[in-house]
Amino acid sequence: MNLQHADVRRILELLDTAEHLDLLDLRIGDVVLQARKPGAAPLSVLPVEAPAATPIAATPAVKTQAAAPASTPAAAPPATSKPAPAEVPDQMLAIRAPMPGTFFRTPAPDQPPFVEQGQRVDASATLCLVEVMKMFNSIAAPAAGRIHSILVEHGHAVEQDQILMIVDPTEAEDAA
Known part of the structure; x- marks a missing residue:
């Protein structure tokens, strides 16, 4: 086409x-x-110094997990299986969802993930996808570095500006 x-x-x-x-x-x-x-907003990354360092969806997810024994069976599961950190560590970059949608770590169901935790990545390397209404949006690394953490499980819903991954750009210097 x-x-x-x-x-x-x-x-x-x-x-x-x-x-x-x-x-x-x-x-x-x-x-x-x-x-x-x-x-x-930028396509995939907001600077760490941005005023919205904590995504709106992270706070309910943490509260839902902490209150799990007292919650009713009808309560919806949190958007992520790991609570998002309250703050991004110094010198690290937060990779954020540019829009609400579904987070995918793989390009297709039978393919391996784009990246794994601890893996070194080049600038502009595809890290994941966010799907909205059958449109898949590639999320790229803003800089070379090492994947410090992946905060969302494959196939889970994400909110706009929710932190998906954290990249440590200082680890890129060790790659050579």
């Missing part, structure tokens, strides 16, 4: 008129289209 000029214009019109969609990352063959509304 080839992406024609008219197709790109229509996609950009849809992004422009969509109320709850701020950015789009689309790949068709060798063509990559990344579009963002003015004022939208």
Whole structure:
């Protein structure tokens, strides 16, 4: 399938008129289209110094796990199986979900994960996917480094700005 000029214009019109969609990352063959509304958050990473260091979804997940014995059976499970840290360690980068969706560590069900904890990664390497309405958005490493931690389980729901992984860019210097 080839992406024609008219197709790109229509996609950009849809992004422009969509109320709850701020950015789009689309790949068709060798063509990559990344579009963002003015004022939208960066595609995958916010700096560690950002005011929202703790994702909104992390606080309920921690409380849900702490109160598990007293909760009712109808209570929904937390979005992640590991509680997200309250703060990102100094000098490390928080990889955040650019939008609410489903977190995937693998490119396909029968494929290995993009990365593992402790693995060294290059800048711009694909770390994971966030799927929203059958559109898979690649989340790339902002810098070379080592995967310090993976905070979300494969196939679990994530919220916008929720921390997915933490990358230690200081470990990239040891790679050479």
